[in-house]
Amino acid sequence: xxxxxxxxxxxxxxxxxxxxxxxxxxxxxxxxxxxxxxxxxxxxxxxxxxxxxxxxxxxxxxxxxxxxxxxxxxxxxxxxxxxxxxxxxxxxxxxxxxxxxxxxxxxxxxxxxxxxxxxxxxxxxxxxxxxxxxxxxxxxxxxxxxxxxxxxxxxxxxxxxxxxxxxxxxxxxxxxxxxxxxxxxxxxxxxxxxxxxxxxxxxxxxxxxxxxxxxxxxxxxxxxxxxxxxxxxxxxxxxxxxxxxxxxxxxxxxxxxxxxxxxxxxxxxxxxxxxxxxxxxxxxxxxxxxxxxxxxxxxxxxxxxxxxxxxxxxxxxxxxxxxxxxxxxxxxxxxxxxxxxxxxxxxxxxxxxxxxxxxxxxxxxxxxxxxxxxxxxxxxxxxxxxxxxxxxxxxxxxxxxxxxxxxxxxxxxxxxxxxxxxxxxxxxxxxxxxxxxxx
Amino acid sequence: xxxxxxxxxxxxxxxxxxxxxxxxxxxxxxxxxxxxxxxxxxxxxxxxxxxxxxxxxxxxxxxxxxxxxxxxxxxxxxxxxxxxxxxxxxxxxxxxxxxxxxxxxxxxxxxxxxxxxxxxxxxxxxxxxxxxxxxxxxxxxxxxxxxxx
Ligand SMILES: Cc1ncc(COP(=O)(O)O)c(C=O)c1O
Numbered sequence: 001x002x003x004x005x006x007x008x009x010x011x012x013x014x015x016x017x018x019x020x021x022x023x024x025x026x027x028x029x030x031x032x033x034x035x036x037x038x039x040x041x042x043x044x045x046x047x048x049x050x051x052x053x054x055x056x057x058x059x060x061x062x063x064x065x066x067x068x069x070x071x072x073x074x075x076x077x078x079x080x081x082x083x084x085x086x087x088x089x090x091x092x093x094x095x096x097x098x099x100x101x102x103x104x105x106x107x108x109x110x111x112x113x114x115x116x117x118x119x120x121x122x123x124x125x126x127x128x129x130x131x132x133x134x135x136x137x138x139x140x141x142x143x144x145x146x147x148x149x150x151x152x153x154x155x156x157x158x159x160x161x162x163x164x165x166x167x168x169x170x171x172x173x174x175x176x177x178x179x180x181x182x183x184x185x186x187x188x189x190x191x192x193x194x195x196x197x198x199x200x201x202x203x204x205x206x207x208x209x210x211x212x213x214x215x216x217x218x219x220x221x222x223x224x225x226x227x228x229x230x231x232x233x234x235x236x237x238x239x240x241x242x243x244x245x246x247x248x249x250x251x252x253x254x255x256x257x258x259x260x261x262x263x264x265x266x267x268x269x270x271x272x273x274x275x276x277x278x279x280x281x282x283x284x285x286x287x288x289x290x291x292x293x294x295x296x297x298x299x300x301x302x303x304x305x306x307x308x309x310x311x312x313x314x315x316x317x318x319x320x321x322x323x324x325x326x327x328x329x330x331x332x333x334x335x336x337x338x339x340x341x342x343x344x345x346x347x348x349x350x351x352x353x354x355x356x357x358x359x360x361x362x363x364x365x366x367x368x369x370x371x372x373x374x375x376x377x378x379x380x381x382x383x384x385x386x387x388x389x390x391x392x393x394x395x396x397x398x399x400x401x402x403x404x405x406x407x408x409x410x411x412x413x414x415x416x417x418x419x420x421x422x423x424x425x426x427x428x429x430x431x432x433x434x435x436x437x438x439x
Numbered sequence: 440x441x442x443x444x445x446x447x448x449x450x451x452x453x454x455x456x457x458x459x460x461x462x463x464x465x466x467x468x469x470x471x472x473x474x475x476x477x478x479x480x481x482x483x484x485x486x487x488x489x490x491x492x493x494x495x496x497x498x499x500x501x502x503x504x505x506x507x508x509x510x511x512x513x514x515x516x517x518x519x520x521x522x523x524x525x526x527x528x529x530x531x532x533x534x535x536x537x538x539x540x541x542x543x544x545x546x547x548x549x550x551x552x553x554x555x556x557x558x559x560x561x562x563x564x565x566x567x568x569x570x571x572x573x574x575x576x577x578x579x580x581x582x583x584x585x586x587x588x
Contacts (some may be wrong), residue, residue, distance in 0.1 A: 382563065
């Protein structure tokens with residue numbers, strides 16, 4: 001691809017999403033306070049026109065995965081239609097272009113995160129894959145028996161289980177910062193649990209089960225006083241909050257393309273260059289080597305060292321289009337609009353008899369988790385589905401959170417910038433109907 | 440496509456609110472735990488077998504309305520039946536919730552037909568079947584844990 005194609009794809013996004021701006025595509029980021037023109041933006045998402053059981057789809061399961069704008073769908077389709085080739089392998093024209101396009105996405109991702117260099121951006125299959133990479137590479141190389149890894153009580157299973165596996169392999173010990181009744185971290189406990197044995201901290205930025213935004217910059221500062229590296233699970237923050245790895249000063253940050261309006265199968269691990277340099281590869285194969293003899297091999301420089309085999313080229317190109325799209329809409333504007341939606345949804349739900357909101361942190365975004373007195377979340381989910389509303393009912397891959405709140409599951413409505421206040425009202429009306437059915 | 444009214448019938452809502460045979464059993468000779476790991480539903484089933492016959496059956500647990508009502512209706516349906524009769528009923532029940540029941544068989548299911556609406560919601564079939572899987576395990580062996588996965 002393709003500079004030309006790249007421009008064209010992002011051109012599509014500009015035309016359809018942000019034709020309201022005549023001051024250039026980056027302007028919306030500066031207009032943080034103004035609500036988004038969701039009516040305009042929704043046109044970019046073909047699936048939002050779908051009907052479910054005769055009702056217009058109200059998609060409120062964005063924390064599970066987000067819908068894709070036309071620009072992303074077209075970028076992937078364009079790549080397969082016109083540009084498909086393997087990268088780093090051919091002298092021929094198409095291979096050359098695919099290589100350039102793939103590397104351009106890396107640069108774009110580095111800019112999106114404000115990384116110092118594209119060398120700090122490793123492409124992975126997603127957040128889960130990124131965290132496992134750190135556990136198996138950094139963790140196995142530098143942790144030994146008795147060392148401690150500190151996580152929190154609100155982690156997604158993908159930021160718990162990789163560390164448990166590492167602990168089994170190395171004899172390291174996993175500790176977790178407890179939560180208070182609002183679903184916030186007990187900050188004194190965090191400071192208390194950091195000690196001379198702590199070798200790594202891994203914390204979710206925005207909880208997918210509660211919506212809590214953790215004060216990660218503060219936590220990173222505390223850990224760095226003791227020279228402990230910090231991994232941020234940015235799966236939920238990437239689509240909702242502006243991210244700046246230099247400002248946060250995090251050592252690793254993981255996110256998934258599919259939660260950022262991009263394709264499944266691609267994600268990112270940001271890693272501080274000095275750490276990535278020291279880490280051994282954890283998968284071997286093509287693309288990650290410098291020279292191979294039958295006896296031994298030497299590794300390619302970062303980030304290729306961590307990308308064995310043919311990568312997810314088309315998906316990465318789709319991710320590039322998604323990053324362009326999101327950047328044009330502007331994360332400050334997205335965050336501001338989603339705050340309005342969340343406050344409105346909270347207000348309406350609090351008026352419904354028997355609704356108990358799970359997760360009432362001061363600092364919260366995009367996620368409304370709740371239970372309805374006397375009605376199991378799955379029954380709520382089925383009845384909402386009947387009204388065309390897609391929510392998640394379950395433990396949200398965060399069973400320790402459910403245990404903390406003493407519930408087996410919750411109903412979770414999670415928002416994206418294309419959601420509207422009318423959709424929030426449809427949700428509230430449907431919950432009233434659930435109440436009526438169950439008496 | 441199932442309609443809401445067929446899924447959440449009054450009979451189901453009543454059994455959800457006030458399930459029958461919802462108690463533990465002191466003199467049970469079989470006890471099985473059922474789990475639906477996907478949604479966290481849990482159920483304990485007690486049986487008192489006398490020879491080949493289910494003398495008493497009871498359950499407790501947490502789950503959605505479909506799984507509670509189904510467990511309640513199941514206990515009422517199999518109490519007093521022989522093992523073979525209960526297993527035959529399970530086969531027909533399974534055909535009903537997966538939408539492959541011969542209409543002529545519907546009558547023999549009695550009140551269990553209230554759960555026929557589940558066939559319009561494939562992901563809820565597991566909810567309706569959990570207690571039956573636990574029953575089958577209890578009939579097959581002695582004690583243990585079963586899972587819908
Ligand atoms: C907070 C958080 N972390 C990690 C993940 C895992 O992401 P993925 O399944 O894309 O690897 C999720 C996805 O649900 C999440 O919400």
